[in-house]
Amino acid sequence: MADMTSPVPSAPLLDVRDLGIAFRSGAGMVQVTRDVTFAIAPGETVGLVGESGCGKTVTGLALMGLLPSATSHITGSVQLEGENLIGMPARQLQRRRGAKISMIFQEPMSALDPVFTIGQQISETLRAHRSVSAKEARERGIEALARVGIPEPALRFDAYPHQLSGGMRQRAMIAIAIVCEPRLLIADEPTTALDVTVQAQIVDVLGDLCARLGMAMLFITHDLGLVAQTCSRLVTMYAGEVIEQGRIDDMLVRPRHPYTSGLLRSLPALAARKTKLPAIPGRVPMRGEMPDGCRFRPRCDFALPPCEAPQPLDPVPPVGQVRCCRNDELELKGVLS
Template sequence: MEHLLQVENLVIGFRTAKGTSQAVRDVSFSLEEGETLCIVGESGSGKSITSLSLLGLLPENGDIAKGSIRFKGEELVGKKEEALRKLRGNKISMIFQEPMTALNPVFTIGYQLQEPLIIHQNLSKQEARKRSMALLAEVGIPNPKEKLDQYPHELSGGMRQRVMIAMALACEPSLLIADEPTTALDVTIQAQILDLIDDLKEQLGMGVVFVTHDMGVVAEIADKVMVMYAGEVVETGDVKTIFEDPQHPYTKGLLAAVPNVDDETQELSIIPGSMPSVDDEIEGCRFHPRCPFAMDICKQKKPPVMNVSENHSSRCWLQEVNNHDKSTVTS
């Protein structure tokens, strides 16, 4: 069966004065139509760089050194800029983390909303304006006719983010990439934005790649979860499995740091240390300097991705120990 999105063995490097640094290391995942994949991890784990690479939006010093990105079976790696432009904002759209920098401050909301409709949908200016007004209404913006003639700085943060969502959904894309779209918003607006994305996903049947560090958001919207650490995928699985039966120590650490509003006596756990730099070459498992369960092999040899079950995998030597124990009990 053809996936909506298939990423295999993706390696992304950045050219620096010291040489080339690997920011993303051998990342693989897939996404189906109508499915939401949440990519989670601390800042610096490679989440945003992975999502930007899907649309060929890496910084000038960044390159895909290896791997494949296929959208509906079509290879995107190595595709010419002109061909990628036909996909961006049309078949594949992106909601960026900070709308104030993503929206152009010198153009009105209406101009920026109408542009993709005119370019990709061949609508007239009148038709595009009418459709833009309807889009603003769909994302819950009051007085949409008035808002079309305003500039980004005249809107609140929540309104600007809704405009970004309207722009992303203007051409009814098959794939939506959302890079921490609710980070700067208060909890009430955040909940509204998440509900809006989920409702529109159901209406359009699109796949969603949602980048976040907020495990509460993950629990609410994800179908599948991919946990990244220092540029690598360390655990993948469906959302219920990841929350109820996490296997990698890093995933367990992230979940232990989430506060439980029903438990006033809960002491929040922390993961000691900090994320390594992309320039840091760590022998063995990249998480072992911070891992409370690190063994000798963790410091010497990089763990492969090991299957926990059919749709659940973990990059951890503890998994080999667990699998060995299970086989011993079975025999």
């Protein structure tokens, strides 16, 4: 039986606790995230949502160990199958990155190396983690391209990134990420800049891969429609903090934080024609301009003096959490649904 304060069973695949990320600047250390806590069970797909600038991508990069050590400072713990990735020696982390945990980056044209073929980039990943010959690496690379739905995979294997369409490049990125069949896949805005039809195809590919390979996935996006399609749980981030998390069905119908409610209300509805689309006023605060207490307070319609105090991430039975001192009161009034 799951613990009431924990959103996943007691033995998660990924367990992130109190993750804090700070970067060095001319003015000193700038805190980007703080107290980021969530977990992912084996085979589970979790959505991480929030506006641009809320800390979603930098959290994904921290999980992968891809932030520059010279200019960043990371605290907390990231347990992957019981091993803490934070502070792990670079050589050990390198062996796990790509083999146990992998990432689909947001913009494939900038993530793929333009001077190497798609096949060379897949083979490099495979041979770094598996003892395979060049011939076997080619065969398994072509198989990975076929898995993600690329037609004529043997031909595309020898193509350069600029010779592929945007959708094909994204599929190639996925192939590189899954060729070693990692336990956890981080998908950072995998459908950005793709048309709706290709978006649906990419989401189907990811869902099918997770089901066939038994992978867990952290799906980073600002598209709540895609989250509703693909995820079993939802984590909302705002201004570098996790402010709500829980089962997707619960949060879409009964959000407990005003920010999650605002994101849901801002979605276009077919029934509300010729009406003004609701919007959250203001913007995400800049680093170094964070308000005291609840970081969403300056934009919140329900803020009161108690919101000026620091807000803990409180349990919401049976398996949720929320960072809002008024969540029970607002839930009873039904103003967030």
